[in-house]
Amino acid sequence: MIKNISNLGDAALYCDFGNEVNKSINSQVIKYFKTIKEKKLEGINNLTPSYNKLIISYDLRKTNFKEVKKFIENINIEESKKTNSKKLEIPVCCHENFSMDIKRLEEILKLSREKILENFLNKDYFCYMTGFIAGMPFLGDLDENMRAQRLETPRVKVPKGSVAVTEQFANIYTFESPGGWNILGNTPLDVFDSSKEEKPNLINPGDTVIFKEITLDQYNNFNE
Amino acid sequence: MNNNYLDIIRPGINTTFQDKGRDHLYHIGIPFSGAMDNRNYLIANKLVNNNLDAAVIEFAYQGPHLKYSGEKINFAITGDVIFSIKKKDTQIEGNCYQSYQIENGDEINILSTNKSVYGYLALGGELDLKFQWNSCSINTKANIGSNDGKKLDAGQRINFKKINSNKNIKKIDYINTKIENIRVMKGTNFDYFSEQGKQTFYEKEFIVSKLSDRMGMRLEGPKIENIFDTNIKSEGLIKGVIQVPADGNPIIMLSDHGTVGGYPKIGVVVSVDYDRLVQMAPGSKIKFKEINLSDAETLFKLYEMETQNLLYQI
Numbered sequence: 206m207i208k209n210i211s212n213l214g215d216a217a218l219y220c221d222f223g224n225e226v227n228k229s230i231n232s233q234v235i236k237y238f239k240t241i242k243e244k245k246l247e248g249i250n251n252l253t254p255s256y257n258k259l260i261i262s263y264d265l266r267k268t269n270f271k272e273v274k275k276f277i278e279n280i281n282i283e284e285s286k287k288t289n290s291k292k293l294e295i296p297v298c299c300h301e302n303f304s305m306d307i308k309r310l311e312e313i314l315k316l317s318r319e320k321i322l323e324n325f326l327n328k329d330y331f332c333y334m335t336g337f338i339a340g341m342p343f344l345g346d347l348d349e350n351m352r353a354q355r356l357e358t359p360r361v362k363v364p365k366g367s368v369a370v371t372e373q374f375a376n377i378y379t380f381e382s383p384g385g386w387n388i389l390g391n392t393p394l395d396v397f398d399s400s401k402e403e404k405p406n407l408i409n410p411g412d413t414v415i416f417k418e419i420t421l422d423q424y425n426n427f428n429e
Numbered sequence: 430m431n432n433n434y435l436d437i438i439r440p441g442i443n444t445t446f447q448d449k450g451r452d453h454l455y456h457i458g459i460p461f462s463g464a465m466d467n468r469n470y471l472i473a474n475k476l477v478n479n480n481l482d483a484a485v486i487e488f489a490y491q492g493p494h495l496k497y498s499g500e501k502i503n504f505a506i507t508g509d510v511i512f513s514i515k516k517k518d519t520q521i522e523g524n525c526y527q528s529y530q531i532e533n534g535d536e537i538n539i540l541s542t543n544k545s546v547y548g549y550l551a552l553g554g555e556l557d558l559k560f561q562w563n564s565c566s567i568n569t570k571a572n573i574g575s576n577d578g579k580k581l582d583a584g585q586r587i588n589f590k591k592i593n594s595n596k597n598i599k600k601i602d603y604i605n606t607k608i609e610n611i612r613v614m615k616g617t618n619f620d621y622f623s624e625q626g627k628q629t630f631y632e633k634e635f636i637v638s639k640l641s642d643r644m645g646m647r648l649e650g651p652k653i654e655n656i657f658d659t660n661i662k663s664e665g666l667i668k669g670v671i672q673v674p675a676d677g678n679p680i681i682m683l684s685d686h687g688t689v690g691g692y693p694k695i696g697v698v699v700s701v702d703y704d705r706l707v708q709m710a711p712g713s714k715i716k717f718k719e720i721n722l723s724d725a726e727t728l729f730k731l732y733e734m735e736t737q738n739l740l741y742q743i
Contacts (some may be wrong), residue, residue: 211617214697215725217667219617226662238456251455253665255689260665262455264698265729270722336458336665339551339571343663379458379573397458399573402562406457 206233206257210277212270215217217262218277226345226373231333234259235410240282244397249273253411255334256343290411295377296369297326297416298424301389306369306387308415313353324351324390325416332412340379341398342408347373351370359385366391368416375416390418393427431555433499433589435582441574443489443642444581444696446558446574449482454562455688458487460670461572462566465497465643468736469507472603476505476528483566484575486550486587490686492539493550493581494611502592503528505536508548508708509605512539527600528553529535533571545605545708554592568685570644576695601743607707610718614725616671616694618661619698626654630695631717635679637709646706648715652677655693663691664698669698669706671717683707699725702731 206223213219214362220237221336222230230256238254241261248268253260265271300309307318314321330344355371360383363369367378369386378384379397396407402429408414440657447470450463463471464487474483485645486493492512505528506512512523515536523537525548531537542548558565558575565575567654572578574583587614630698635650670690681698682690684707699707699720709715720728 212722213617213667213694214614214669215699215722215729216669224662238718244671251461251667253455253688256662256666258664260455260666260667265726266733269726304523334663334689337690339573341458382570394449398670399561399571405459405669410456411564411687429474 618693
């Protein structure tokens with residue numbers, strides 16, 4: 206449930222679901238997000254669900270904080286609401302051409318390359334949210350012994366398709382962008398496709414993702 | 430298709446097509462985009478009899494040099510912009526906030542924005558552009574929108590779908606007001622900062638850094654001290670949010686901002702000051718002044734009425 210609603214500036218509502226990051230709080234956020242989205246309240250521009258917050262921004266020409274707050278406080282959230290989540294397999298190549306930060310991770314985590322990949326691959330990860338850059342999924346949770354801080358100095362260019370980890374999370378760089386996460390491998394899949402306006406994101410909040418290793422040969426001959 | 434087009438002789442520094450922007454997409458990571466200075470965008474379209482949500486050419490600092498081919502059309506430039514119009518035998522200095530007629534072979538040369546950042550070129554008609562999610566706005570980071578999401582380049586041709594039949598010349602007296610104090614409301618992590626940090630935020634001057642772009646405005650000045658945590662769990666952002674990363678230098682989110690971020694939010698610029706904020710060029714001094722929600726709402730209403738009134742006069 207929402208613990209507190211406050212304003213973020215004069216054109217957005219800040220719905221706080223708590224400070225912990227877990228599936229059950231995030232599922233609440235996603236339920237609110239989906240219900241509000243369906244109701245299409247006049248004046249709401251955008252909804253941004255994250256681990257434990259939901260930000261609702263609105264057009265100040267059409268509505269205001271008081272009106273949107275009242276609407277959110279009185280909204281009926283169906284507990285049984287289906288989230289239509291999918292389970293997806295993401296092929297990832299961890300060849301040294303791609304796993305740029307494996308040595309750094311070996312040092313920080315005090316684990317061998319083999320052990321790191323064994324811990325990372327073939328496990329279910331939950332998609333908490335997408336964003337920062339278009340379509341980037343924030344996946345969790347990594348095992349306790351797999352958690353490393355981000356790079357001290359972020360890279361100016363992280364290659365498209367990079368699969369990377371930081372703290373308890375994994376993500377995929379949907380296109381070339383700056384970034385500071387530890388890169389483990391690369392997927393040949395298009396995780397974001399702007400030509401598909403209806404469904405540009407392959408992975409959506411609530412989905413489950415499993416990384417499956419592929420060889421460099423399979424990567425190079427990959428056909429969607 | 431018709432035979433009216435513009436050839437880009439010189440593209441300018443950061444020249445893009447922009448319109449009203451795209452909404453309902455933050456949850457998949459796509460920002461609002463759209464014209465940075467909304468009032469000047471609307472006025473430009475009105476001056477050439479376009480729909481108010483039509484596509485315009487937005488430029489920053491130095492604008493494009495364009496050569497027109499086709500039937501007579503009108504154009505208008507808004508902002509604080511120095512430009513010239515070259516006709517067969519003459520060259521004249523152009524004035525902002527007034528429409529001009531150009532014909533086959535004429536050139537528009539947008540030299541620079543004056544002590545500001547963005548300017549707008551509206552052309553009387555409809556440009557032939559690709560739309561994505563109901564907007565042609567170019568987002569160069571995600572390569573979304575018209576022109577494959579890339580800024581305009583030399584040698585490119587801009588085609589028209591149609592040109593307006595109403596070619597009355599229009600004009601309005603308007604001066605862009607400058608402000609030194611940017612009004613803000615407390616951010617959701619205001620209490621992460623020390624008493625001294627809060628005081629620094631409200632009382633000291635900051636300078637707009639040249640590392641600013643359509644995504645964000647970086648500020649330089651006294652460091653804002655954080656006493657709690659320099660990272661938060663990533664959460665949604667909106668334009669105007671002021672984040673303070675570990676280095677203590679604030680960054681204000683602008684129209685192409687990342688949709689989520691993990692730095693503490695010390696404040697949010699109120700809507701009424703956004704158009705003027707984005708026009709503050711690198712080197713400008715900024716001071717933040719706190720206001721409350723009801724004042725922010727009232728001031729925005731007045732600003733919006735003033736915008737509507739300006740459009741009505743055209």
